[in-house]
Amino acid sequence: MTGSNGSSPVSDQTVLPKPEGLEGVVAASTALSHVFGEEGKLVYRGYDIHELAGKASFEEVAHLLWKGQLPNQAELDGLLTSLSANRELPEQVVSVIRALPADAAPMDALRTGVSALGASGSGLFDDTPDLDEAIALTARFPGILAAFFRLRQGKEPVTPKAGHNTAQSYLYQLFGEEPEERHWKPLEVYLTLLADHGMNASTFTARVIASTGSDLCSSITGAVGALKGPLHGGAPSKVLDMLEAIGSAENVDSWLTQALDRGDRLMGFGHRVYKAEDPRAEILRGMAREASTPEFFELSRRTEERALEMLHERKPDRRLYTNVEFYSAAVLSAVGLPGDMFTPTFAVSRVVGWSAHVLEQVSNNRLIRPQSEFIGPLDKKYAAIEAR
Numbered sequence: 344m345t346g347s348n349g350s351s352p353v354s355d356q357t358v359l360p361k362p363e364g365l366e367g368v369v370a371a372s373t374a375l376s377h378v379f380g381e382e383g384k385l386v387y388r389g390y391d392i393h394e395l396a397g398k399a400s401f402e403e404v405a406h407l408l409w410k411g412q413l414p415n416q417a418e419l420d421g422l423l424t425s426l427s428a429n430r431e432l433p434e435q436v437v438s439v440i441r442a443l444p445a446d447a448a449p450m451d452a453l454r455t456g457v458s459a460l461g462a463s464g465s466g467l468f469d470d471t472p473d474l475d476e477a478i479a480l481t482a483r484f485p486g487i488l489a490a491f492f493r494l495r496q497g498k499e500p501v502t503p504k505a506g507h508n509t510a511q512s513y514l515y516q517l518f519g520e521e522p523e524e525r526h527w528k529p530l531e532v533y534l535t536l537l538a539d540h541g542m543n544a545s546t547f548t549a550r551v552i553a554s555t556g557s558d559l560c561s562s563i564t565g566a567v568g569a570l571k572g573p574l575h576g577g578a579p580s581k582v583l584d585m586l587e588a589i590g591s592a593e594n595v596d597s598w599l600t601q602a603l604d605r606g607d608r609l610m611g612f613g614h615r616v617y618k619a620e621d622p623r624a625e626i627l628r629g630m631a632r633e634a635s636t637p638e639f640f641e642l643s644r645r646t647e648e649r650a651l652e653m654l655h656e657r658k659p660d661r662r663l664y665t666n667v668e669f670y671s672a673a674v675l676s677a678v679g680l681p682g683d684m685f686t687p688t689f690a691v692s693r694v695v696g697w698s699a700h701v702l703e704q705v706s707n708n709r710l711i712r713p714q715s716e717f718i719g720p721l722d723k724k725y726a727a728i729e730a731r
């Protein structure tokens with residue numbers, strides 16, 4: 344028997360479940376974080392995100408994810424010292440970043456920089472991921488991005504300063520001046536919110552690569568590539584583009600109607616797992632109210648309200664709510680970052696979750712190797728080239 348596309352059924356396939364986009368498939372066990380989609384709840388190692396946001400520093404959250412508990416003062420000081428000691432980039436990595444064209448996308452520069460770091464012969468990384476490597480890599484994410492950010496403007500990279508936390512060091516290396524508290528504090532809260540998020544696409548990518556016995560930089564290079572896509576972490580600059588294109592409150596309805604009529608997706612809305620509001624969106628909304636200009640916040644709020652109403656009218660059974668990306672745009676703009684640095688800044692945080700997942704994967708590894716459903720033809724016969 345042959346299918347409509349000329350394929351033949353393969354005998355062992357009919358029993359294999361194949362949800363589209365692997366929806367609902369459990370791909371690993373993890374004690375790191377969990378998204379409770381129905382309730383709109385996110386938990387890191389047993390702590391609700393509301394319990395940590397604005398209270399725990401980014402480094403406390405990193406310690407929590409990597410080591411399973413919040414640090415005491417000596418442990419936190421030790422982690423800050425290790426991160427500080429690891430921030431500088433090997434010269435070979437700076438040379439690779441220097442060779443990129445100024446119009447390269449920052450996520451491409453980050454992916455290249457992480458890959459270069461793995462090949463730099465610095466002695467920092469070997470084939471076996473461990474916590475020291477996770478710290479060494481996390482510490483250098485801000486520097487890779489800041490080096491590219493400055494070089495593309497014709498400026499030299501800035502040497503990181505001891506004593507800065509991650510948020511401060513990132514802003515200092517980007518802009519070359521002491522960051523103001525009104526900028527690094529909201530950035531730090533943002534970083535704590537984005538550090539991990541269950542089995543998302545980039546985390547899955549990192550775990551798949553780690554499961555082959557590959558090295559940490561390879562896993563994280565792959566994860567950066569997965570995060571870049573607009574259906575995952577690439578949405579916030581598109582949220583900014585959308586808000587800029589709308590321009591003012593009176594254009595909201597017509598702009599959104601036209602976009603939905605065209606079949607476009609509204610960036611910053613919908614989620615594979617959340618069927619209620621993303622709890623990070625709620626926290627970021629509050630931060631955006633404080634950090635951005637009243638005009639920009641009003642435009643964001645009006646756009647959000649109307650987008651939700653229209654999505655609920657047009658897709659009543661889809662339960663589409665605001666996701667983390669929508670108010671990330673307002674918060675990161677207020678911190679002084681341009682749109683194309685939003686997704687890379689997400690990665691400055693998520694490298695903690697990715698590396699924690701890699702460590703968890705290798706601690707109890709089995710190769711991740713799913714099955715595919717074969718839908719191609721069978722039993723074809725080779726024809727010599729002159730006969731085709």
Ligand code: ACO
Pocket residue numbers: 364573574575576577578607608609610611612613614615616654658661663666667668
């Ligand atoms: N705007 C308009 N329609 C949407 C949106 C949206 N933002 N999101 C989902 N839908 C609709 C789809 O068109 C589809 O409708 P249909 O069944 O009538 O064709 C339905 O809802 C289901 O969509 P799927 O793509 O099957 O849902 P999935 O779970 O695969 O997608 C995703 C989730 C990719 C996040 C989606 O909601 C989306 O594209 N959102 C916009 C991009 C975005 O904000 N990305 C950031 C996500 S957060 C993060 O990863 C950090």
